[in-house]
Amino acid sequence: MKADPAGVLTGAHYLDGDFACGEGAMAAGCRFTAGYPITPSTEVVERISRRFPMMGGTFIQMEDELASMAAIVGGSWTGSKCLTVTSGPGFSLMMENIGLAVMMEVPCVVVNVQRGGPSTGLPTMTGQADMMQARWGSHGDYELIAMSPQSPQEAFDLMIDAFNLSEQYRVPVLFMMDECVGHMTEKVVIPPADEIEIVVRKFTKDPPGKFLPYRVNGTYVPDFARAGDGYRFHTTGLTHDERGYPEMSAACQEVCVRRLIEKITKNADKIVRFDEENTDGADVVVVCYGITARVARMGIDMARKKGVKVGVIRLIVVWPFPEKHIRELAKKIKAFVVPEINYGQMVLEVERCSAGNAAAVCVPHGGGSVHDPKDICDAIVGAAK
Amino acid sequence: MTQVMEQTDTTVEEHPVAPFLRMDRIPHIWCPTCGIGTVVKCFASALVETNIDLDKAAIVSGIGCTGRVAGYMNMDAFHSTHGRAIPFATGLKLGRPELFVTVFSGDGDLSGIGGNHFIHAARRNMDLLVILINNFIYGMTGGQNAPTTPLGAKSSTMPYGNFERPFNLPHLAASCGATYVARWTSLHIRRLTKSFREAIKRKGFRFIEVIAPCSTLYARLNKLGTGFNLMQFYHDNTEIRHGADTRDLDIDFQGEITCAKFVDEERPTFLDMMNEQYKKTLGDRYVPMAPEGGMYHE
Ligand code: SF4
Numbered sequence: 136m137k138a139d140p141a142g143v144l145t146g147a148h149y150l151d152g153d154f155a156c157g158e159g160a161m162a163a164g165c166r167f168t169a170g171y172p173i174t175p176s177t178e179v180v181e182r183i184s185r186r187f188p189m190m191g192g193t194f195i196q197m198e199d200e201l202a203s204m205a206a207i208v209g210g211s212w213t214g215s216k217c218l219t220v221t222s223g224p225g226f227s228l229m230m231e232n233i234g235l236a237v238m239m240e241v242p243c244v245v246v247n248v249q250r251g252g253p254s255t256g257l258p259t260m261t262g263q264a265d266m267m268q269a270r271w272g273s274h275g276d277y278e279l280i281a282m283s284p285q286s287p288q289e290a291f292d293l294m295i296d297a298f299n300l301s302e303q304y305r306v307p308v309l310f311m312m313d314e315c316v317g318h319m320t321e322k323v324v325i326p327p328a329d330e331i332e333i334v335v336r337k338f339t340k341d342p343p344g345k346f347l348p349y350r351v352n353g354t355y356v357p358d359f360a361r362a363g364d365g366y367r368f369h370t371t372g373l374t375h376d377e378r379g380y381p382e383m384s385a386a387c388q389e390v391c392v393r394r395l396i397e398k399i400t401k402n403a404d405k406i407v408r409f410d411e412e413n414t415d416g417a418d419v420v421v422v423c424y425g426i427t428a429r430v431a432r433m434g435i436d437m438a439r440k441k442g443v444k445v446g447v448i449r450l451i452v453v454w455p456f457p458e459k460h461i462r463e464l465a466k467k468i469k470a471f472v473v474p475e476i477n478y479g480q481m482v483l484e485v486e487r488c489s490a491g492n493a494a495a496v497c498v499p500h501g502g503g504s505v506h507d508p509k510d511i512c513d514a515i516v517g518a519a520k
Numbered sequence: 521m522t523q524v525m526e527q528t529d530t531t532v533e534e535h536p537v538a539p540f541l542r543m544d545r546i547p548h549i550w551c552p553t554c555g556i557g558t559v560v561k562c563f564a565s566a567l568v569e570t571n572i573d574l575d576k577a578a579i580v581s582g583i584g585c586t587g588r589v590a591g592y593m594n595m596d597a598f599h600s601t602h603g604r605a606i607p608f609a610t611g612l613k614l615g616r617p618e619l620f621v622t623v624f625s626g627d628g629d630l631s632g633i634g635g636n637h638f639i640h641a642a643r644r645n646m647d648l649l650v651i652l653i654n655n656f657i658y659g660m661t662g663g664q665n666a667p668t669t670p671l672g673a674k675s676s677t678m679p680y681g682n683f684e685r686p687f688n689l690p691h692l693a694a695s696c697g698a699t700y701v702a703r704w705t706s707l708h709i710r711r712l713t714k715s716f717r718e719a720i721k722r723k724g725f726r727f728i729e730v731i732a733p734c735s736t737l738y739a740r741l742n743k744l745g746t747g748f749n750l751m752q753f754y755h756d757n758t759e760i761r762h763g764a765d766t767r768d769l770d771i772d773f774q775g776e777i778t779c780a781k782f783v784d785e786e787r788p789t790f791l792d793m794m795n796e797q798y799k800k801t802l803g804d805r806y807v808p809m810a811p812e813g814g815m816y817h818e
Binding site: 136139141164166167169188189190191192193195197198199201202203205206207208209210211212213214215216217231232235333335361362363364365366367368369370371372373380381 | 575591616790815
């Protein structure tokens with residue numbers, strides 16, 4: 136279906152990544168947002184709180200990030216598309232209820248405009264060090280989806296995909312921006328509403344009484360009933376059966392949690408997304424994402440001038456990771472070079488998938504600024520030897 | 521003859537509150553002589569008597585013994601995370617404003633780990649009915665000290681007696697802006713049911729504290745007998761003082777418990793205030809969320 140024009144600010148704009156991200160959410164149909172101020176993400180909700188009253192949306196500034204995340208899990212049960220926005224410390228506070236969203240299977244989008252950490256770290260300066268937290272931050276075993284935009288335009292475009300994937304798989308989508316993309320101002324073109332494709336979760340057609348909230352009938356994603364439609368369903372963060380009733384047993388745990396994992400892993404080919412360039416015949420492939428994908432461009436050009444055959448994989452969907460592709464590529468190249476604004480996170484995944492067939496070279500950066508392209512070039516040249 | 525037999529056959533009769541409960545989940549998990557079940561029955565009776573449309577009603581619990589209440593109510597029911605029932609319920613209410621949303625949880629859940637949400641929801645006058653069962657202890661985890669444990673009472677983490685000053689919950693709620701505040705014990709079933717009935721019909725942040733026995737832990741650790749003995753204690757040691765100053769409602773260990781309705785006033789809710797402000801400043805440009813919510817329709 137097509138986007139509701141009320142939320143779509145069609146035209147060419149000059150926007151920073153945070154504003155573009157907010158516009159993307161509104162265009163995607165988000166109508167409930169709960170948030171708590173935190174640098175460098177706050178502009179997203181400032182944008183939304185200004186525009187929501189004109190499109191039937193409700194924004195509430197909650198008392199903390201625990202509350203913000205819990206509120207959007209509750210809000211999503213009304214069938215609304217829900218968003219919360221934060222940065223490192225707030226992201227840590229959201230982890231428990233991100234787990235609840237996974238367990239209850241409610242669609243929602245969580246934006247993390249990453250800054251330097253750990254702890255309060257560098258509130259106004261960039262980082263990419265929450266990538267593993269995005270994957271593993273909540274307790275227990277689960278799978279979810281995470282994306283990373285490299286520009287304000289992409290912050291807008293991917294936000295729509297983030298909502299669509301979240302609705303389709305009934306899973307939280309974590310939108311892993313970084314301060315650079317969040318605060319960078321560029322041209323953003325917003326298409327007309329009838330050119331924006333919107334996915335909504337599958338609402339049940341069963342009548343109340345026949346409906347079971349977690350029955351999947353051989354698929355992976357159960358149909359959804361919204362609160363207030365007479366289904367009188369029950370849902371819980373406890374391990375549960377098809378009725379959504381708690382059942383404390385290893386057998387129920389196996390059925391319940393395995394499906395939560397497999398609904399992503401078995402659909403990974405459809406969810407995984409990356410840009411690929413010049414990997415055929417390459418000796419070295421740079422794997423990068425977010426702002427670092429743009430910084431790496433210069434380092435790659437410098438290395439090419441020195442005669443190294445360099446390809447690029449730019450992760451767009453970060454989790455699930457393009458495991459199969461990296462595994463195959465590893466058999467054909469000498470090394471992967473992974474620059475990221477942390478001391479080595481996604482490089483671990485690259486190394487795991489390479490399975491010893493290619494080296495995985497980390498180009499670390501502690502945060503506070505972006506890489507010097509020369510360091511990336513040096514790593515590429517070194518890896519090619 | 522046949523007629524007589526029909527009259528004495530009571531097996532087909534259903535309990536009046538049964539349609540309001542998930543009978544397929546009974547028996548419940550609570551201990552014998554625990555007070556929670558009685559409070560649930562009073563709430564269900566109040567729902568019957570007020571004719572609430574259960575299709576438009578939602579109930580949210582956190583974690584703990586009382587946190588299991590949502591699981592037994594026959595309406596859209598949410599068993600959320602520890603302490604987060606109020607913000608979760610806030611999301612439901614704001615996502616679909618026509619819903620009647622009740623939060624039903626324990627003292628540890630709502631005033632301990634969830635205390636921050638409690639005071640802010642009261643401040644905003646969020647349109648929620650908040651029912652808190654206070655049994656002075658953490659039951660589910662085995663009798664640890666709660667923010668409500670009376671001074672001197674024993675708990676598994678205050679084995680020599682509690683030395684932390686407990687909350688006076690009606691005073692906390694009232695001073696943060698709750699528009700309806702009452703306290704009863706699980707012995708006061710008629711008054712409690714009436715209070716539920718009243719609060720169901722009001723709007724805004726309505727808070728009802730119900731003192732109830734935890735027979736297995738609080739009573740045992742403090743050598744107070746069974747739930748029955750605690751009920752007897754409530755009978756002998758409660759005073760009903762309507763409109764009492766909420767500053768005077770502290771509960772001492774085995775001291776007198778003041779019950780009654782303390783606050784009952786009307787004040788615009790969060791949504792009333794929001795609508796009014798946007799109408800005033802944006803005029804015709806303001807598009808309020810529809811009562812049935814901001815869901816996407818085909
Ligand atoms: S532990 Fe206490 S509060 Fe919990 S069910 Fe048993 S008696 Fe009730």
